[in-house]
Amino acid sequence: MLEPVRKAPQGDIMKAPLIDNLQYANWSEKIFRQMREGGVDAVHVTIAYHESFREMVLQLEAWNRWFERLPGLIFKGTTAADVCLAQKTGRTAIFFGFQNPSPIEDDIGLIEICHQLGVRFMQLTYNNQSLLATGCYEDVDTGLTRFGKQAVAEMNRVGLVVDMSHSADRSTLEAIDHSSRPIAITHANPAWWHAARRNKSDEVLSALTNRGGMLGFSVYPHHLKEGGACTLESFCTMIAEAASRYGAQHLGIGTDLCQDQPDSVVEWMRVGRWSKEIDYGEGSADNAGFPPMPDWFKDNRDFGNIREGLHAAGFSDQETDGIMGANWLRFYEESFGPA
DSSP states (O other): OOOOOOOOOSSSOOOOOOEEEEEOOOOOHHHHHHHHHTTOOEEEEEEESSOOHHHHHHHHHHHHHHHHHOTTTEEEOOSTHHHHHHHHHTOEEEEEEESSSGGGTTOTHHHHHHHHTTEEEEESOSSSOOSSOOBTTOSSOOOOOHHHHHHHHHHHHHTOEEEOTTBOHHHHHHHHHHOSSOOEEOSOOBTTTOOOTTSBOHHHHHHHHHTTOEEEEOOOGGGSTTGGGOOHHHHHHHHHHHHHHHOGGGEEEOOOBOTTOOHHHHHHHHHTTTOSSOOOTTSBTTBOSOOOOOTTOSSGGGHHHHHHHHHHTTOOHHHHHIIIIIHHHHHHHHHSSOO
């Protein structure tokens, strides 16, 4: 039985959207229903880590089955207008992204094909060196490669957002400089708050936002000060400091929620097919699996806690609405179409 459709707001004025710009959950009807319970209008989901083009297409096929089975809960999003459609019809728009450029293989023509298939975000690296740029776990950052510069230009042309969440600093700064359109760091936090290898320097975040880019704040425990013990107050106070440095209009949420995933998945994320040895990434041999989430954010029903925390940190209703989704909606409007 399908989830009952929520009544659309009266009139033409829609409420501010709730957008989470990064999740990689073990997808289920339960999770999609929690999205509806939490009032989540749009989610950017990962459909590739180390997959080839053909393997990525299998992920699209799986998502098509979800859309076919649960049309009253979710649908495929490709434009900013789909966020408004989600609100009007009481559903959640699902936007696709890659956390690695592996699906384009070594073929620049696949960038446009992926965009035509509905992909809207692509990271230039996932921790390691790629054909396009350097990941944040490499010892030496050589910046954008020749292919990387061509890829960024092609992504700009078709409307595929450059995402540098897992990239090293020089590569990120060069991507910002080389891109003719604002780019995104969809899921990370400032290194001045918590010096995780995946978090971003003040230099990077200043350059990103000065060029109109977006930062999505992550609640993945390895990106949080004190890990899973991080308090909501600490998280939202950090966002307030980021707003004072970079402007609240450039900030959003990208939780990096990996709900219900087995620990074997985090091994695939970290190792893929590139190593015969286990790489623990941000974890360790003693903490190899997914870390426990903070008690104020367990699933899609908990976004209200973040909203309340932002208000408590001094944000106005308008600023809070922006961080919770309106800023991402504006970015979608400016980014998903051809240049």
